[in-house]
Amino acid sequence: MEANLPLPQDSEDTNTTSPTASLRSSEDSHTPGTTIITAQQICCNDPATLLLRDKLRMNNLAIFILLLAVTLGCFYGLYTLPVVSAKLVNQTAFALLETFTASLFYVAYIWLPNAISFLFNSLAENKVLDHTIHSQYESSYGQFCKSFLWWVNHKAWWMVSTVFYLLYLLNRYIVGGPPFIEHVPVWLQLVTAVLDGFIAYCVSMSIIRFLISMYFVNLLFRTFTIHVNPLHPDRSGGLGVMHRVLWVTVAIILGNTLVFYNTIQISLANNINSSALDAIMLVGAYLILTPSLLMGWLALPRYLMLKARQQVLLPLMKEFQQIAMTPLSRTPEETAQILADTDRLSAIKRRYDLLDATFPTWPVEITQIRGIIAALSIPALLPLIPYVTDVLQFLSKLLSSN
Numbered sequence: 001m002e003a004n005l006p007l008p009q010d011s012e013d014t015n016t017t018s019p020t021a022s023l024r025s026s027e028d029s030h031t032p033g034t035t036i037i038t039a040q041q042i043c044c045n046d047p048a049t050l051l052l053r054d055k056l057r058m059n060n061l062a063i064f065i066l067l068l069a070v071t072l073g074c075f076y077g078l079y080t081l082p083v084v085s086a087k088l089v090n091q092t093a094f095a096l097l098e099t100f101t102a103s104l105f106y107v108a109y110i111w112l113p114n115a116i117s118f119l120f121n122s123l124a125e126n127k128v129l130d131h132t133i134h135s136q137y138e139s140s141y142g143q144f145c146k147s148f149l150w151w152v153n154h155k156a157w158w159m160v161s162t163v164f165y166l167l168y169l170l171n172r173y174i175v176g177g178p179p180f181i182e183h184v185p186v187w188l189q190l191v192t193a194v195l196d197g198f199i200a201y202c203v204s205m206s207i208i209r210f211l212i213s214m215y216f217v218n219l220l221f222r223t224f225t226i227h228v229n230p231l232h233p234d235r236s237g238g239l240g241v242m243h244r245v246l247w248v249t250v251a252i253i254l255g256n257t258l259v260f261y262n263t264i265q266i267s268l269a270n271n272i273n274s275s276a277l278d279a280i281m282l283v284g285a286y287l288i289l290t291p292s293l294l295m296g297w298l299a300l301p302r303y304l305m306l307k308a309r310q311q312v313l314l315p316l317m318k319e320f321q322q323i324a325m326t327p328l329s330r331t332p333e334e335t336a337q338i339l340a341d342t343d344r345l346s347a348i349k350r351r352y353d354l355l356d357a358t359f360p361t362w363p364v365e366i367t368q369i370r371g372i373i374a375a376l377s378i379p380a381l382l383p384l385i386p387y388v389t390d391v392l393q394f395l396s397k398l399l400s401s402n
Contacts, residue, residue, distance in 0.1 A: 104255035109202035122241035130225035161204035
């Protein structure tokens with residue numbers, strides 16, 4: 001049961017907070033023998049999070065409201081100035097769409113660490129993981145958590161995100177796409193470039209955390225024995241705690257799809273040659289991230305749940321088959337035994353049907369799966385947005401004329 005994972009030594013730098021040291025502090029502040037992961041530990045090396053959450057003492061909701069206000073002020077407030085909007089096409093609609101897209105990224109960037117920590121802690125506290133040999137479990141799970149925190153907090157990730165941010169702006173500048181549009185004043189181009197760069201940074205950090213967390217969650221399921229409780233209140237055998245991280249990753253997918261769609265539409269509306277990289281990213285974000293979500297978060301838990309159900313139902317199936325295949329004797333003396341076997345078969349069948357109907361087979365409820373599918377289908381409606389905008393403009397002119 002040992003999780004043989006790479007675990008580097010804690011940093012000797014006393015000026016930075018080691019995630020493994022924070023993990024030890026959280027263990028001491030909770031019930032003895034319990035390993036707790038917090039959202040702060042997942043993003044303790046993220047400069048933006050350290051500034052907003054630690055230096056400015058802002059909670060998640062306050063950070064989201066601040067970022068949303070800045071984004072709305074830039075994309076809507078500044079771009080709808082008469083000097084700017086008169087030279088652009090459908091700028092109001094694009095500004096609102098860009099703000100909505102950015103809000104999806106902010107949701108993922110701010111709340112993904114909370115969803116991940118909630119997932120790990122709930123799996124441990126709900127006894128989904130095997131605690132049979134308690135000392136070995138605590139040692140192995142503690143090492144597992146330290147390895148996860150080390151990888152998710154590696155300093156290379158925010159450096160990679162910064163490089164992605166610079167390449168993103170360089171690509172936009174070369175093709176003359178948003179925000180580097182000749183109709184837009186230089187000062188507004190620079191303001192928008194900084195904001196676009198920060199959004200790109202949020203996207204990059206969110207995807208990195210998403211991929212690392214998905215890998216470690218799947219590794220957790222492979223390393224430890226998983227117990228599925230069919231009567232758990234979440235109706236998913238104790239694995240229903242995955243719904244939060246599922247919805248956050250849906251926000252990442254939708255945000256990636258919308259941002260490139262919006263870029264291409266702005267380029268077409270203003271007669272700007274769009275970048276081939278934007279088109280590739282648009283297709284890749286949807287066709288690659290969507291299967292990753294479904295396979296990464298749902299496939300292995302579903303397999304384990306089906307396996308747990310099979311382990312319970314298989315003995316009943318074998319017993320039923322053994323009794324059913326017993327040759328029948330036509331002597332009157334065997335009538336009582338035949339009736340007893342028939343009653344036994346009936347009881348086994350009822351028990352089998354009861355357990356089959358009781359054991360969940362998905363880590364989230366069917367209603368949530370339908371909601372996720374509906375949310376992921378939103379990109380299919382994107383081609384209708386120009387028509388909706390035209391209808392709204394027509395209605396606005398009609399009402400103003402009356």
